[in-house]
Amino acid sequence: MAGGRVHLTLQRGERRLHIVALCPKRLEATVGRALAQARFALAHRGISAETLVKGDA
Numbered sequence: 001m002a003g004g005r006v007h008l009t010l011q012r013g014e015r016r017l018h019i020v021a022l023c024p025k026r027l028e029a030t031v032g033r034a035l036a037q038a039r040f041a042l043a044h045r046g047i048s049a050e051t052l053v054k055g056d057a
Helices: 023-045
Strands: 009-011 016-025 049-056
Touching: 016 023, 023 049
Parallel strands: 016 049
Antiparallel strands: 009 016
16 A cells, blocks of 8 residues: 555563554554564564554544
8 A cells, every 4th residue: 555654663671562553544454464464473483562553533
């Protein structure tokens, strides 16, 4: 999907990586699927991650 920016913030906690994605509302589902794949890949490497997608209005 063209024409959109996604801003990621990453924070490493004691036990888990927190990933927050800020994106246009129309990209929310696509970004959510991408973060789910990233979380799966990180888990495969033994890294626990929590993700959140926030679409603007």
